[in-house]
Amino acid sequence: MSGAAVHKGLxxxxxxxxxxxxxxxxxxxxxxxxxxxxxSGLVVAAxxxxxxxxxLLSELFxxxxxxxxxxxxxxxxxxxxxxxxxxxxxxxxxxxxxxTLALALIALAGGLELRxxxxxxxxxxxxxxxxxxxxxxLGTQAALFTALAQHVNFxxxxxxxxxxxxxxxxGVLAVSRSPSATLAILSQTRAxxxxxxxxxxxxxxxxxxxxxxxxxxxxxxxxxxxxxxxxSLKSLVSVGHELLGSISLGTTLGLMLIAYLRLVGAQVLVLxxxxxxxxxxxxxxxxxxxxxxFLTAGFVVQNLSSQGDKLLHIIEKTGSVVFIVFFATAGxxxxxxxLALMWPIxxxxxxxxxxxxxxxxxxxxxxxxxxxxxxxxxxxxxxxxAGLTLGLSAVLARAFPAVGEGLRSLVVAxxxxxxxxxxxxxxxxxERGGEVxxxxxxxxxxxxxHA
Amino acid sequence: MSSMALLLLLLVLAYIGSLWASSERKxxxxxxxxIEYVLxxxxxxxxxxxxxxxxxxxxxxxxxxxxxxxxxxxxxLECGMNGNRRAPLGRIVLGLVLTIxxxxxxxxxxxxxxxxxxxxxxxxxxxxxxxxxxxTAETTRHAVRWIGERQTLSSPLxxxxxxxxAADDAxxxxxxxxLFAQLSGEHALHDRTLPAxxxxxxxxxxxxxxxxxxxxxxxxxxxxxxxWTVLLGAAWLATGMTKSLGLSALAxxxxxxxxxxxxxxxxxxxxxxxxxxxxxxxxxxxxxxGAHVRWPASQAEVALVALAIAVRFATSFVFGVGLSFTRRDxxxxxxxxxxxxxxxxxxTMIVAFGISMRCPAEIARPALAIAFVxxxxxxxxxxxxxxxxxxxxxxxxPARPEDELALEQPQ
Numbered sequence: 002m003s004g005a006a007v008h009k010g011l012x013x014x015x016x017x018x019x020x021x022x023x024x025x026x027x028x029x030x031x032x033x034x035x036x037x038x039x040x041s042g043l044v045v046a047a048x049x050x051x052x053x054x055x056x057l058l059s060e061l062f063x064x065x066x067x068x069x070x071x072x073x074x075x076x077x078x079x080x081x082x083x084x085x086x087x088x089x090x091x092x093x094x095x096x097x098x099x100x101t102l103a104l105a106l107i108a109l110a111g112g113l114e115l116r117x118x119x120x121x122x123x124x125x126x127x128x129x130x131x132x133x134x135x136x137x138x139l140g141t142q143a144a145l146f147t148a149l150a151q152h153v154n155f156x157x158x159x160x161x162x163x164x165x166x167x168x169x170x171x172g173v174l175a176v177s178r179s180p181s182a183t184l185a186i187l188s189q190t191r192a193x194x195x196x197x198x199x200x201x202x203x204x205x206x207x208x209x210x211x212x213x214x215x216x217x218x219x220x221x222x223x224x225x226x227x228x229x230x231x232x233s234l235k236s237l238v239s240v241g242h243e244l245l246g247s248i249s250l251g252t253t254l255g256l257m258l259i260a261y262l263r264l265v266g267a268q269v270l271v272l273x274x275x276x277x278x279x280x281x282x283x284x285x286x287x288x289x290x291x292x293x294x295f296l297t298a299g300f301v302v303q304n305l306s307s308q309g310d311k312l313l314h315i316i317e318k319t320g321s322v323v324f325i326v327f328f329a330t331a332g333x334x335x336x337x338x339x340l341a342l343m344w345p346i347x348x349x350x351x352x353x354x355x356x357x358x359x360x361x362x363x364x365x366x367x368x369x370x371x372x373x374x375x376x377x378x379x380x381x382x383x384x385x386x387a388g389l390t391l392g393l394s395a396v397l398a399r400a401f402p403a404v405g406e407g408l409r410s411l412v413v414a415x416x417x418x419x420x421x422x423x424x425x426x427x428x429x430x431x432e433r434g435g436e437v438x439x440x441x442x443x444x445x446x447x448x449x450x451h452a
Numbered sequence: 453m454s455s456m457a458l459l460l461l462l463l464v465l466a467y468i469g470s471l472w473a474s475s476e477r478k479x480x481x482x483x484x485x486x487i488e489y490v491l492x493x494x495x496x497x498x499x500x501x502x503x504x505x506x507x508x509x510x511x512x513x514x515x516x517x518x519x520x521x522x523x524x525x526x527x528x529l530e531c532g533m534n535g536n537r538r539a540p541l542g543r544i545v546l547g548l549v550l551t552i553x554x555x556x557x558x559x560x561x562x563x564x565x566x567x568x569x570x571x572x573x574x575x576x577x578x579x580x581x582x583x584x585x586x587x588t589a590e591t592t593r594h595a596v597r598w599i600g601e602r603q604t605l606s607s608p609l610x611x612x613x614x615x616x617x618a619a620d621d622a623x624x625x626x627x628x629x630x631l632f633a634q635l636s637g638e639h640a641l642h643d644r645t646l647p648a649x650x651x652x653x654x655x656x657x658x659x660x661x662x663x664x665x666x667x668x669x670x671x672x673x674x675x676x677x678x679x680w681t682v683l684l685g686a687a688w689l690a691t692g693m694t695k696s697l698g699l700s701a702l703a704x705x706x707x708x709x710x711x712x713x714x715x716x717x718x719x720x721x722x723x724x725x726x727x728x729x730x731x732x733x734x735x736x737x738x739x740x741x742g743a744h745v746r747w748p749a750s751q752a753e754v755a756l757v758a759l760a761i762a763v764r765f766a767t768s769f770v771f772g773v774g775l776s777f778t779r780r781d782x783x784x785x786x787x788x789x790x791x792x793x794x795x796x797x798x799x800t801m802i803v804a805f806g807i808s809m810r811c812p813a814e815i816a817r818p819a820l821a822i823a824f825v826x827x828x829x830x831x832x833x834x835x836x837x838x839x840x841x842x843x844x845x846x847x848x849x850p851a852r853p854e855d856e857l858a859l860e861q862p863q
Contacts (some may be wrong), residue, residue, distance in 0.1 A: 013672055020665045024689070027658060031693045034639050034646075034654075041514035045521070046603070046692025052685030056669075223786055268467055275463035321677045322684060 014064060021057040024050065028080075028087050034300030044095045047088045051076055051096075051329035052322065059325075068428040070185045073325045074421060077332020084337070093333045096326070101291075103327035104388065105277035106316050107181045108292045111205050112251075112299020113313040114187070119198045123333045127202055129369040130362065131210055134383070135176055137213075137361035138354065143172035145353040153346055155407025166225030167404055170397055173218050174390055174412060175354045177211045179423065180292065182385035185324045186427050188317060194436035195375050200382030200427070205296060208389060209244065212290065215393055226401055239288075241336060247290040251297025254280070255305070258298060262308040269315045292389070331387060335417045339410055347414035354419070358383050374434050381430035385423025386416045458508045462515065462736040465489065469731030485796050486738045487831045493742020504743045512740060518699060519737040520806050521691030524625065524702040525683070526730050527799070528659075532619045534611070536720065539618035541830070543734060547616035551589045551623050553765045559585025561763045562756060567817050568773020569752035572814060575634075582631050583815045584756070587823040588764035589624050590796050599788045609782050609789075610842055612775075621799055623704070628803060629655040629703035632810055636698035657693055659704040662686040663711025670718055676725060679718070683726065702806045734798055741805035745824050746817045753818050760822045761829065768793040788841040795834025796827040 028050050051073075058079075059072025080087040088096075120127070147168035156167055183204045187197055216237050254276070261272065284291045303309030328340040340347065362380035365371075371379065394412035398405035431437050496503040532538055539547075562584040566577050633652035638645050646654070673679050690708050692699040713719045734774045750752045772790035777783045782789065804823030808816035 009672070016668065016672075020669060023661065023665055027661065027689070027693070030641075030654075031696060040696070041517055042692045042695030042697075044514055044692065045517055046690050046696060049685045049688030049690070049692055053689060056681050056685065166579055271463070271467045275460070275467065279460055279463065318677060318680075321681045325681065386470055390823050 009060070009063075014061065017057050017060050021061070023055060024053050024057070025085070029085075032087060043088075043092050047080065047092050048096065048099065048326060050080055050087065051333075052325050054080065055325035055329045056321070066428075066432075068186055068424045069189045070182060070324070070328050070424045072419060074332035074335075076325075077329035078335055078337070079332075080329070081333035081335070083335075088333055093145060093330060096330045096333075099326045100229050100330055100388075101281045102274060102277040103323045104181065104291060105171060105281055106273065106297050106319060106323050107184050107327070108295035109273070109299040110188070110313060110316045111180055111184050111201065112255075112296040112301075113303045113316070114184075114201050114308050115205060115296075115303065116309075117304045120202050122267070123199055123202050126199065126365075126369040126371055126375075127206060130203060130365040130379075131207065133365035133368065134207070134358065134361045135210060137364070138176050138357045139169070139172035141172075142350070142354055142377065144174035145170040145350065146171040149346060149349060153407070153411065155404050159404075162225040163404075166222035167401075167408065169218050169222050170401075171175050171350075172407065173211065173215050174393055174397075175350075175357070176214065177390045177393060178383055179385040179387035179389065179420070180204050180205055180208055180296075181324075182387055182420065182424050183382055183427065186382075186431070187326065188324065190428065190431050190437040190449040192431045192432055192436040193438055194431075195372060196378055196382070196430060196434050197436050199371075199375055199379055204382060208292060208296070210242065211389065211393070212293075213240060215396070219396075223400075243288060243290055244293065246287065247284075247293040248297050248375065250284070250287075250289060251294040252301050254294065255298035255301025258302050258312065259306040260310055262302075262306070262312060269312065270319065274318065277393035331420065335420075336410075336413050337417075340414045340417050343411060343414040347411065347418060350411070351415050351418045351422075354415075355384060378430035380435060381426040382423075384419055386419040386425055390416050456511060458504060462512070462739065465735040465739055466732040469733070469735035483831055483835070485801065485827050486734060486798055487801075487827050489735050489738040490742035490801055492737040494745050494824070495742075496739075497743035497745065497782055499745060499747055509740065509743050512789075513559070516737060516740045516809065517691060517695055517806070518688065519733045519740075520802065520809075521701045521705045522729065522733045523689045523737065523798075524691075524705030525709040525712075526726060526733075527621045528706040528711075529713045529719070529726065529833065530618075531622055531706070531710050532722070533711060533713070534614045534618050539615040543612065543615035544619045544840040547618065547620045548623055550616065550771055554764060554771075555585040555589035555624065555627070556593050557767055558588035558760050558763045561759050564632065565752075565756045565759050569755060571750075571752050571756065576814060579631060579634060579811070580815050580818065581629070583807050583811060583819040584760050584822055586624050586631065587800055587819050588760055588826065590620065590800045594787055608779070609785070612779070613838075622710070623702075624799065624803060625703045627708040628700045628806065629707075631807075632694075632698065632700035632703070634809060639697065651697065651699055654697070655699040655704050656707045657696065658692050658693055659707025659709075660711045662690050663708045664715060666708070667712050667715035670712075670716055670722070679725065697818050698810070700806065700810070702803065720849070734802075737805065738798065738801055741801050741808070741820070742824070744805060744808045745815070745820050748821055749817060753821070755827060756818050760818075761826045763781065764826055765794050765829075772807050782841075784792055785841045785844055788837045788844065790837075791846075792834055792838030794830040795838065796823075796830045800827050820852075 028046070031046065053075035055073040057072075058076045059069035062072040062075070071235070079085055081093065082088065082090050143165070146153075147164050150159065150164050150168070156164060161168070183200055186192075187201065216239070220235075220237055262269065280294070281291050284294055299309075299312075302312055357379045362383065363376065366376035366379060390412060394405075394409040398409045401408075466850065493504070494500055497509070498504065498506055532544060551685055559581045563577065563581040566572050566580055571577075572580055629652045630649075633648045633650075633655060636648065636651050638647055639651060640646070663686075666682050669682045670679050686708060690704040694701045694704040712722060716722060748757055769790040771791035773786040775784040775793075776784070776789045800823045804820045807819045810816075811819070
């Protein structure tokens with residue numbers, strides 16, 4: 002639900018709870034009547050269920066001042082294969098098609114939010130924070146993982162060099178953040194201010210940093226983890242190709258979007274859906290990075306034309322639908338039994354990452370001389386982790402079959418915690434900073450505008 | 453054709469469709485029934501060029517399903533409406549009678565022909581006849597609207613025809629719920645057995661329940677984004693649920709849309725909000741419907757198709773001629789009106805497509821063929837005759853408020 006919280010009375014909340022129970026009962030009836038349902042019908046029904054239950058849970062969670070995103074994730078967990086069993090693993094997998102579109106729109110909106118003026122004002126701060134966060138979080142998390150390795154089943158008994166190698170890979174994963182979670186919270190709260198600007202610019206740019214860092218670390222640690230492995234610059238070259246290709250294609254797409262918006266300007270949403278699906282497929286074939294491509298396109302449209310706000314407004318109109326499906330699917334993906342099994346280690350690693358991120362931010366802020374509010378709360382947007390981290394763990398699972406699968410499971414467990422906790426801190430920080438805008442008046446305004 | 457190429461083709465059609473339905477160039481091109489997109493589907497499909505193979509078509513079943521479900525919502529929201537006003541009850545009832553009579557006569561003729569040619573017997577004969585009845589029942593709503601959008605003249609005759617066809621989708625779509633429930637058979641719930649008729653109740657009931665909760669949620673919502681989320685969520689839940697149970701998604705979403713239209717205070721706003729999506733959903737659905745068309749497998753099926761179309765045309769022609777005698781200003785237009793009534797809208801192809809996605813080939817093949825041939829023939833002669841009839845009917849009424857608004861807006 003876009004816009005900031007609108008005050009709703011107890012009766013409305015009870016009504017929402019009743020509607021949620023009706024929807025759950027309806028889906029339960031479906032599950033009873035067709036216990037082994039599969040196929041397109043279940044995928045469509047699951048999407049509808051996630052949309053309605055995500056919307057209602059996010060509304061109900063508002064009572065506890067939790068972000069809507071938490072409600073969306075909770076809807077996915079509730080419907081997923083580990084709680085109500087409404088949606089099985091195969092259906093969750095098929096819902097990933099919707100995620101392709103969601104990610105494209107999220108990245109495009111992210112690029113559109115980056116204005117050169119804002120970035121220029123933040124460039125010193127961003128540079129310092131990127132350096133300090135990367136070094137400190139990577140170093141401490143690598144050390145923490147190595148120290149805890151004896152308690153982790155897949156690293157127990159590994160020789161020390163291999164242990165350090167896996168620790169470094171873990172460190173890189175710890176540096177990654179969630180652009181989608183950041184954008185979802187900013188979209189819900191319509192926040193504007195120094196913290197919003199910093200968070201968006203930092204999280205988006207850290208995406209690029211993490212990709213480069215992962216490629217470099219993969220190259221360096223291969224001889225440490227695999228006996229007989231050699232240092233090869235192949236993966237670095239591949240990342241260079243991926244980054245340059247993505248930026249070039251993103252720039253071209255951005256310019257084409259500007260031309261379309263200027264010359265035609267109609268049915269933009271249909272065009273975006275077409276681009277989101279088709280280009281994402283093409284990018285996968287070319288092995289380019291979709292997130293970076295769409296981010297660049299959005300950045301180009303915003304900063305090389307006057308069409309940026311128009312495009313952003315159109316994307317925001319789909320915001321709620323896209324975010325609910327995206328995060329509810331992520332919730333359904335959460336492996337709760339695995340989390341129950343690995344929770345002591347996962348929790349320790351999350352706590353360590355939290356502490357390192359917090360300290361690194363304080364240090365970075367002192368060096369960059371950030372304003373006091375940013376110094377106090379800037380870390381809050383850096384806790385969330387989601388798709389990018391999971392994607393990188395899948396890369397590791399392929400690169401190092403011996404330890405990769407174990408590492409991936411641990412990543413899934415820690416992402417589950419960070420994905421739930423991170424948005425709560427970020428929303429709290431935005432509220433404390435008075436950056437949250439909107440409300441009933443603004444919503445009504447938007448309504449009138451659309452009507 | 454690969455799945456990706458088909459996806460791109462469908463997206464291009466969705467883009468064209470969204471232009472087709474946009475207010476500023478309202479259906480500025482194309483035919484009333486969108487038959488050209490069906491023809492494109494037939495041409496690309498396995499029966500002609502074979503560019504769209506069976507595998508590619510079936511890969512897009514979820515998209516087709518979502519499209520059908522959404523079209524059901526649109527029909528439901530617009531049921532009983534003529535523009536921004538509710539059609540008079542008397543005219544609605546007359547329209548319903550016409551639909552039911554046409555469908556019943558076509559189904560009875562089909563029943564006889566199926567028995568005579570021994571194409572099928574028993575339950576299959578019954579369901580084939582019912583399916584054929586459903587794809588012959590539609591009147592000329594889209595054709596009338598299409599002509600109205602091209603001519604500033606708005607005659608009383610056009611108003612009358614629009615009113616008559618304002619709710620004629622309802623019996624077709626509700627009967628579809630019965631047909632699919634019959635096909636779906638009994639279901640077990642705990643230790644109880646739900647008969648087929650109860651499953652028709654589940655189809656309509658789930659749509660009504662979701663319509664009720666959506667009307668309440670939309671009443672409490674504060675932005676169009678929230679309204680979209682509720683609409684899409686409820687429509688997809690109804691669509692997917694009924695599909696999983698082997699029931700009619702079109703019927704469930706129609707019941708959903710109709711309930712919303714009746715209960716929601718924001719119904720008019722919802723109609724304005726979702727109206728422009730019609731083209732974007734309809735054209736890809738029509739292409740896929742065309743790709744599903746199969747030629748009759750035997751001479752008996754050819755005869756069945758010919759008879760059903762003949763009955764449909766005869767009934768509509770007689771009704772059109774009869775209608776011309778009911779009003780002073782339409783007397784003498786009998787033949788033109790009779791021929792004009794032969795035109796079909798999009799519902800015929802959409803219902804046939806829904807049947808083809810659910811029913812066995814023995815039912816699906818003739819139903820789609822009848823819908824395709826009937827729509828094509830009706831398209832060739834119907835709109836031209838209707839235009840003549842409108843042109844000849846005297847004394848155009850004062851323009852409706854929305855027409856005035858449309859004229860005032862700068863293009």
